[in-house]
Amino acid sequence: MLVLGSDHGGFLLKQEIKKHLEERGIAFSDVGCFDENSVDYPDIAKAACDKIVSGECELGILICGTGIGISMAANKVKGIRAACCSDCFSAKFTRLHNNANVLCFGGRVVGPGLACMMVDAFLDAEFEGGRHQRRVDKILALEENFGK
Template sequence: MRVIIGSDHGGYRLKEEIKQWLQEKGIAFEDVGCDCPDSVDYPDYAQPVAERVAKKEFDRGILVCGTGIGMSIAANKVKGVRCAVVSDTFSARMSREHNDANVLAIGERVVGPGLAREIVEVFLETEFAGGRHQRRVEKIGALEE
């Protein structure tokens, strides 16, 4: 499993917590920034994460901002990306099982560090269920054409 992670200033601290957890678990990752809590523009960090997941350079992406919403909107503009804003473990599981989400967006102002670690763990460990869900994911892909 290879993960790419990015944040804006509103998600910087939580991103650092998630990176620590990834290191503890021995999960390979690349951080594309931002590198401090100074104000930046979230699309500048959502784009490289989304593009590199879409190119299959990474298995999954993680984006963190204040709410997760801006990051997810930006990431979902990239063809082949299915980014889900998640604030609980059930939604993390369903985003993978039913929607084959390949990018996770979390809000630092919404989710605390402990829950964020649980969400990331579920998101990374859950496999896509396929079956009837495959047809639906293909229809989502068709919307990009």
């Protein structure tokens, strides 16, 4: 299952992503926010990442105004590899080469058409492993060594 989350800056785009996922028949859990009232993106990132770390969800999509803040917050959670992307190539290759488990982008940066294409690129790609596994292992070692 996929987990979705946004702050108020990403709420409207998240609604478009939800429609797209429903059309594709992809199950998701929405951890908020549920309207355009101001919320703090670290709270949304934590709620979504908790579902990934617990194993309830495999992947996540997080949206704030720029995608930057929510990706920074998500990356503070041990076991999360969040990537802020604004193009399909990066969204695809962050899964293929970095084994990212969270895609982040900005509701004020990316339009709905591109966002849906990025979601597809991210979800349809699978980690290639091989030489990339060594690099992901080094990322995990950094996480362990610095006590996340």
